[in-house]
Amino acid sequence: MCEKKASTLLSSLKVSNILSYEEDQKQLFTQQWKSLCQQIKRKFDLCIVLDKTPELCQLYLAAKSGATARIGFGDGYNAPFLNIQLKNQSETANIFEQNRALTQLLGNTRQKIKWSVAKSTLKDIEHLLKQHSISQNSPLLGIDLPYLLSTFDKGWIMELIKCIKKDCRFSLFAFDALCAEQQTPSWISELNLKVIPQLSLPRAAALISLSDTIITGKSTLFAISTMLSAKNIAIFEKKDAKYYENSKTYIISYNNTPDRNTIEQVMKFLIKSDYKSQKKNNATTVK
Known part of the structure; x- marks a missing residue:
C-alpha cells in the first residue's frame, strides 16, 4: 500500500496487488480509508511499514494485515501495532542509512546494489x-x-x-x-x-x-x-x-x-x- 504517486514505481518493480491512496486520505475514519481497509481480505506473513513517521491509520493497516511480524520504524511508544521496531541510532541518520539498517535486520548481507539501464x-x-x-x-x-x-x-x-x-x-x-x-x-x-x-x-x-x-x-x-x-x-x-x-x-x-x-x-x-x-x-x- 502506498500513495498514488509512488504506485508507478512499485509497479515497475513488479509488485503485485498495490493499493494506493491520495495523501489527503490518510485519516483513520474517512470513508476512503475504510474502503481501503476492506480490501485487505487475507492474513499476511510479514508487514513492513516503510514510512519513517507513520500515521495511526497506516499503523492500523499493519494490524489489519494479520501479519505475525509487523516491522517499522519507531522508539517503542509512538508506533502501536508494530511488534518489531527499528530505532535510529543517530538523529542525523538519513533515509538511505535507515533503509539499509532495515534490510540488514531482514537478513540482507549485500552492502551495495548496482542499478543500470538496458x-x-x-x-x-x-x-x-x-x-x-x-x-x-x-x-x-x-x-x-x-x-x-x-x-x-x-x-x-x-x-x-x-x-x-x-x-x-x-x-x-x-x-x-x-x-x-x-x-x-x-x-x-x-x-x-x-x-x-x-x-x-x-x-x-x-x-x-x-x-x-x-x-x-x-x-x-x-x-x-x-x-x-x-x-x-x-x-x-x-x-x-x-x-x-x-x-x-x-x-x-x-x-x-x-x-x-x-x-x-x-x-x-x-x-x-x-x-x-x-x-x-x-x-x-x-x-
Missing part, C-alpha cells in the same frame, strides 16, 4: 531526444517538473527556468508527469521549455542516465536518480533535507517557502557545473 532503452531515449530537437552536444539538464509544480508557485518556477536559460549552456528539458492523473498547466508553454511526454519508469531512468544533472526533490525521479547514482540538485524544506543526503546529491534547503535565495543557490551550483563541463569538452577537443 542499452536498448538508452538508444530509444537518444532517438526520443532527437525527435524533440534536444541536443546532446551540450550536457543535458533535466527538470523534475511534476515535483516543482506540486511544491512551488508559478512565479518561482518561471524565475528559475528563465535564470537557467540566461546564464547556463545546458541542453534544458523537463520531465512531464509520470502518471496520467497529473496535468501540466498551459502556462508552461510560455517558457518555451521542451517537455518530454509521459515516460515509463525504465525510460525515465534511461533519460536520467544520459543527463548531466537533474533538478528534483522529494519525488519518484529523485528515488530513481539516487538508485542510479546520478548527479542531482535536490530542493527540500529544511526539516526534510538531512534525511536525503548522499554523495551524488547537492542539497538545497529552504524554510517554509522557497525564495530568490533558493534560486541563487541552484544557479551557483549549475554555473560551476556548466563551467566544469565546458572545460572538460574543450580539453577533449584539443586532444
Whole structure:
C-alpha cells in the first residue's frame, strides 16, 4: 500500500496487488480509508511499514494485515501495532542509512546494489531526444517538473527556468508527469521549455542516465536518480533535507517557502557545473 504517486514505481518493480491512496486520505475514519481497509481480505506473513513517521491509520493497516511480524520504524511508544521496531541510532541518520539498517535486520548481507539501464532503452531515449530537437552536444539538464509544480508557485518556477536559460549552456528539458492523473498547466508553454511526454519508469531512468544533472526533490525521479547514482540538485524544506543526503546529491534547503535565495543557490551550483563541463569538452577537443 502506498500513495498514488509512488504506485508507478512499485509497479515497475513488479509488485503485485498495490493499493494506493491520495495523501489527503490518510485519516483513520474517512470513508476512503475504510474502503481501503476492506480490501485487505487475507492474513499476511510479514508487514513492513516503510514510512519513517507513520500515521495511526497506516499503523492500523499493519494490524489489519494479520501479519505475525509487523516491522517499522519507531522508539517503542509512538508506533502501536508494530511488534518489531527499528530505532535510529543517530538523529542525523538519513533515509538511505535507515533503509539499509532495515534490510540488514531482514537478513540482507549485500552492502551495495548496482542499478543500470538496458542499452536498448538508452538508444530509444537518444532517438526520443532527437525527435524533440534536444541536443546532446551540450550536457543535458533535466527538470523534475511534476515535483516543482506540486511544491512551488508559478512565479518561482518561471524565475528559475528563465535564470537557467540566461546564464547556463545546458541542453534544458523537463520531465512531464509520470502518471496520467497529473496535468501540466498551459502556462508552461510560455517558457518555451521542451517537455518530454509521459515516460515509463525504465525510460525515465534511461533519460536520467544520459543527463548531466537533474533538478528534483522529494519525488519518484529523485528515488530513481539516487538508485542510479546520478548527479542531482535536490530542493527540500529544511526539516526534510538531512534525511536525503548522499554523495551524488547537492542539497538545497529552504524554510517554509522557497525564495530568490533558493534560486541563487541552484544557479551557483549549475554555473560551476556548466563551467566544469565546458572545460572538460574543450580539453577533449584539443586532444
